[in-house]
Amino acid sequence: MSGGNQAVLQELAERIDQADAIVIGGGSGLSSAAGYDHYHWSPSLSEGLSLFREHYGFTSPLAGFYHCFSSYGEQWGYYSQYIRFMWEAPTGQPYLDLQSVIADKPAFVLTTNVDRQFFRVFSEEQICAFQGDFGFCQCSQPCRDDIWENRELVEELTRCLEGVRLPEEAVPRCRDCGRMLVPWVRDDTFLEGRFWKESLGRYHAFLRHWLVEQPDQKVLLLELGVGEMTPSIIKLPFWELTARNENVFYACLNREASHVPVHLRGRSLYLQGDLAEMLAELRNMRLA
Numbered sequence: 001m002s003g004g005n006q007a008v009l010q011e012l013a014e015r016i017d018q019a020d021a022i023v024i025g026g027g028s029g030l031s032s033a034a035g036y037d038h039y040h041w042s043p044s045l046s047e048g049l050s051l052f053r054e055h056y057g058f059t060s061p062l063a064g065f066y067h068c069f070s071s072y073g074e075q076w077g078y079y080s081q082y083i084r085f086m087w088e089a090p091t092g093q094p095y096l097d098l099q100s101v102i103a104d105k106p107a108f109v110l111t112t113n114v115d116r117q118f119f120r121v122f123s124e125e126q127i128c129a130f131q132g133d134f135g136f137c138q139c140s141q142p143c144r145d146d147i148w149e150n151r152e153l154v155e156e157l158t159r160c161l162e163g164v165r166l167p168e169e170a171v172p173r174c175r176d177c178g179r180m181l182v183p184w185v186r187d188d189t190f191l192e193g194r195f196w197k198e199s200l201g202r203y204h205a206f207l208r209h210w211l212v213e214q215p216d217q218k219v220l221l222l223e224l225g226v227g228e229m230t231p232s233i234i235k236l237p238f239w240e241l242t243a244r245n246e247n248v249f250y251a252c253l254n255r256e257a258s259h260v261p262v263h264l265r266g267r268s269l270y271l272q273g274d275l276a277e278m279l280a281e282l283r284n285m286r287l288a
């Protein structure tokens with residue numbers, strides 16, 4: 001790690017120490033740093049899904065999720081193994097390091113990641129999974145405001161799998177309307193229902209509590225691996241929160257170069273580099 005980065009990282013460690021509350025904005029770069037890149041084939045997913053990768057020639061794990069399959073049995077053949085991977089994959093080291101870095105600080109996570117990793121290291125009450133999460137299913141209609149954890153379902157389906165496909169009768173269906181179930185992940189039928197609204201409500205309540213009700217408290221916004229695809233979910237709101245609140249400090253860690261909004265200078269820091277390395281380093285600094 002370069003000397004310049006080291007000094008900025010030290011500043012961040014101090015900012016974390018001094019913060020009364022921390023809001024984490026987690027993007028796909030964090031999971032990529034953990035070895036779980038869903039936009040390109042990384043070794044672990046490539047190995048876990050090799051049968052499907054070879055059969056269909058998907059360009060990435062997520063491309064398989066959005067693929068137009070010729071039958072529901074084929075669709076759920078892939079879904080079942082993609083989802084099973086996410087349940088069974090070990091918790092990524094950067095997530096464990098992050099948990100240790102935040103330690104006992106009041107914290108909330110706003111994330112676009114859909115791979116369950118945040119749920120391993122923070123409680124469900126502390127997380128708003130804005131784009132959903134593969135660990136849940138919903139009715140594809142959806143005919144009802146409900147989502148279900150699917151760990152046992154995918155284990156059952158795995159036992160029915162014949163090559164890359166499931167028998168049509170094994171395709172999971174909604175108990176009420178009989179339509180196919182789908183993973184609770186952002187697409188055109190994504191259910192922004194009670195679970196989603198409540199988690200978003202908890203996020204807003206957390207912000208209100210630390211920014212409005214106790215305006216003298218120091219709040220750190222910690223943005224990790226947020227790409228350019230959907231800036232309106234994490235990045236732009238974080239910039240706005242920083243601009244509007246004097247006691248907010250904004251820290252952005254990314255492998256790619258990020259823009260520095262001029263008006264946030266002095267109340268923000270940017271670190272470009274390997275997130276796995278930076279979080280491990282931060283953990284050591286916090287322990288020292």
Ligand SMILES: [Zn+2]
Binds near residue numbers: 144177
């Ligand atoms: Zn239904």
